Amino acid sequence: MARVLVGVSGGIAAYKTLEAVRLAIKTGHAVRVIQTPTSERFVGRASFAAITGAPVLGGEFEPDPARGAYPGEPVPDRAPISHLALVERAEAYLIAPASANTLAKLAHGFADNLLTAAALAAPCPVAVAPAMNQRMYRHPATQANLARLEQRGVRIVPPGEGDLASHGEYGIGRLAEPAELLEACEALLRPPTWAGLRVLVSAGGTREPIDTVRYIGNRSSGKMAFALAREAARRGAEVTVVAAATTGTPPPQARLVRVQTAAELARACEREFERCDVLLMAAAVADFRPAKPAAAKLKKEHGVPVLELEPTDDVLGALVARRRRDQVMVGFAAEHGAGAVESGRGKMARKRLDAIVVNDISRPGIGFDADENLVTILSRTGAERRVEQSSKAQVARAVLDEVERLRREPREEADGARMGARSTAGV
Ligand SMILES: Cc1cc2nc3c(=O)[nH]c(=O)nc-3n(C[C@H](O)[C@H](O)[C@H](O)COP(=O)(O)O)c2cc1C
Structure with a gap:
């Protein structure tokens, strides 16, 4: 079983972490705990020490009586040189509860106590479980801090909704339940199951030139695609992102191919698809796209231009025609209002995709350029999974879970035979 480091920061929910630690130990993990000074005002060290059977650390200058050993390991003869020995040896680092204050520090790289310094030095995957009053949680500063951490690959264990500690208040901000905290830890510990897989993600919005300055574009930010790429890389895949215009931050683990127009995107995807x-x-x-983009900037004095448009090539259609049976192809459909799911289902069948992710762009606060999404994932197996409004990282996890299911269920032979025929025709 694994060495798990748990960081506890200051919030009433710290008592729930005691139970999560108990569950982790029951599962067989060796757990050490570090606490912020404020957290000790909520739950004392003695409780965590008793449950883990190991000393709890609260400061960078404190010697560790266990000299960096986790329960069940022999205590070394010499004390470790670094105050970060515990995190250096951890296989997963869970910070629960993560107070608004600690989240802000983590998001900005502060290292002013043992918990935050350990997070900066962690060679292992990190998860944070926020817990706070709902107004603190919903505050744009907290949301931006969470988004920033998520972008860096930190796993967020979302808080629940319900009665909050402040009398009579109801809302989002309750620390995830102990079993969920344990599950988050176990997820960090799982081996990278996509090792050896190659994932191609297309991202952002294409820009079709009107002249040398102006273009026809769209509001896509690339955030959803980058979240998918980040999650695929986290699962161990080799990831290539073909990105048109984006405002989100691409994950550093992915190989990035920049394009502008639909035609460039099609060429790049065709190159990478095989x-x-x-x-x-x-x-x-x-x-x-404009049929005849001007070779120079159109002049205002020459009057309002009339744009003649022509259709672009069907990128997905061209790729599907060349697909191999073992490839999994997922499309996305931004649909407007009622009938979005039905329309997505039609697109999945028409384009012969394995799955399609439908989001209703008529809803405010989700989809284009937002940090959150609400989607329905349709699959060729007939499955329909709705992912309630959540961060794009969480939606990405659900989409990749569906891909995993599809990879376990090979296509029907008849379908495969058709595909073989198409693949020859398409080359
Ligand atoms: C009674 C009480 C309860 C608190 N509960 C929370 C909480 O649940 N979440 C939170 O973010 N801050 C909470 N705070 C505020 C934090 O303790 C405070 O921001 C502190 O600076 C956090 O320090 P730390 O992040 O270093 O542990 C609470 C404060 C008090 C006095």
Whole structure:
């Protein structure tokens, strides 16, 4: 079983972490705990020490009586040189509860106590479980801090909704339940199951030139695609992102191919497609482009131009025609209002995709350029999974879980035979 480091910061929910630690030990993990000074006002060290059977550390200058050993390990003869020995040896680091204050420090790289310094030095995966009053949780500063951490690959264990510690208040901000905290730890410990898989993700919105300055574009930020790429990399895949215009931050683990237009995106995807196992087509690709883009900037004095548009090539259609049976192809459909899911189902069948992720862009606060999404994932197996409004990282996890299911269920032979025929025709 694994060495798990638990960081406890200051909040009433610290008592729930005691139970999570108990569950982790019952599962067989060796747990050490570090606490912020404020957290000790909520739950004393003695409780965590008694449950873990190991001393609890609260400060950087305190010697560790166990000299960096986890329960069940022999105590070394010499004390470790570094105050960060515990995190250096941990296989997972869970920070629960993560107070608003600690989240802010983590997001900005502060290292002013043992818990935050350990997070900066952690060679292992890190999860944070926020817990606070709902107004603190919903505050844009806290949300931005969480988004920043998530972008860096920190796993967020979302808080629950219900009665809050402050009398009579109800809302979001309750620390995840102990079993969920344990599950988050176990998720960090799972081996990278996508090792050896090659994932191709298309991202952002294409820009079709009107002249040398202006273009027809769309509001896609690339955030959903980057979240998918980040999650695929976290699962161990080799990831290539073909990105048109984006405002989000691409994950550093992915190979990035920059493009502008639908035609460039199509060429880049065609080049990369052959060697990919999973295609996640999350880019917003223009359907129309100016038929004759001007070779210079159009002058205002020459009057209002009339744009003639022509259709762009069907990128996904061209790739599907060349697909191998073992490739999993996922499309995305931004649909407007009632009938979004039905329309997505039609697109999945028409384009012969394995799955399609439908989001209703008529709803405010989700989808284009937002940090959150609410989607329905439809699959060729007939499954329909709705992911309630949540961060794009969480939606990405659900999409990749569906890809995993699809990879376990090979296509029907008849379908495969058709695909073989198409693949020859398409080359
Ligand atoms: C009674 C009480 C309860 C608190 N509960 C929380 C909480 O649940 N979440 C939170 O973010 N802050 C809470 N705070 C505020 C934090 O303790 C405070 O921001 C502190 O600076 C956190 O320090 P730390 O992040 O170093 O542990 C609470 C404060 C008090 C006095």
